[in-house]
Amino acid sequence: MLNVLTHGDPSLPKILIAHGLFGSGRNWGVIAKRLSDQFHVICPDMRNHGASPWFNTQSYFDMADDLAALLDQPTFVVGHSMGGKAAMVMALKYPHLINRLVVADIAPVAYLHSQSQHIDAMRAVDLSGVERRSDAGENLDPDVRDFLLQSFDVKGKKWLLNLDVLAAEMPKIIGFPEVSGSFDGPTLFLSGGDSDYVAPKYRPVIKGLFPNARFAKIPDAGHWLHAQKPREFEATLRAFFA
Numbered sequence: 001m002l003n004v005l006t007h008g009d010p011s012l013p014k015i016l017i018a019h020g021l022f023g024s025g026r027n028w029g030v031i032a033k034r035l036s037d038q039f040h041v042i043c044p045d046m047r048n049h050g051a052s053p054w055f056n057t058q059s060y061f062d063m064a065d066d067l068a069a070l071l072d073q074p075t076f077v078v079g080h081s082m083g084g085k086a087a088m089v090m091a092l093k094y095p096h097l098i099n100r101l102v103v104a105d106i107a108p109v110a111y112l113h114s115q116s117q118h119i120d121a122m123r124a125v126d127l128s129g130v131e132r133r134s135d136a137g138e139n140l141d142p143d144v145r146d147f148l149l150q151s152f153d154v155k156g157k158k159w160l161l162n163l164d165v166l167a168a169e170m171p172k173i174i175g176f177p178e179v180s181g182s183f184d185g186p187t188l189f190l191s192g193g194d195s196d197y198v199a200p201k202y203r204p205v206i207k208g209l210f211p212n213a214r215f216a217k218i219p220d221a222g223h224w225l226h227a228q229k230p231r232e233f234e235a236t237l238r239a240f241f242a
Helices: 025-035 060-068 082-093 116-123 133-137 145-149 163-168 170-174 200-209 230-241
Strands: 004-007 014-018 040-044 075-080 098-104 187-192 213-218
Touching (some): 004 025, 014 060, 060 082, 075 082, 082 098, 133 145, 187 230, 213 230
Parallel strands (some): 187 213
């Protein structure tokens, strides 16, 4: 079972938020706490991330099963990037568990940009010499350094990421599995206005799997739209889930 952080009264309508690659449930704490006035928000650490168990695979079918195991009723589901792909597969495999679905800045397609360079950089850190979190970030990409360092355990001198499995499974992570069927429930593909992850050319594929899909953009935001424009992201979720 995945490690889970929760916010809000369990009697309220539920929102499940699935984070992206190298992330954790903690990354969504600010938005989750704000939404907890109206919702019971569930923020799991995905497998091989955070405090969740380590496994030998990182396939989207496995991640979808992990998420489905947390639900026992139709739930509002949000997934970003890798978590968005996992949420899409869960919706196709377990449609009865999804009330409404928000897919944040990702499409059900294979991408060419690997994230292996970040794994290489994290592996290259001399963990024995790290006394402060910033010590582990000297050789990391400045654009994602602060984000990656959220998954570093200073006291334990270790990454809270199963880097070996994530590296081995990278083709699956940047890909998308062969799936069948469709999810007919209300679905919102929410993108950053400056991001190209949900390009117009992907819409036929999206509509084939999610016939009731709608599309929206948050202006002046990139792939990390929820971190760059948290208030706008939160407002969009409230409107769609209402």
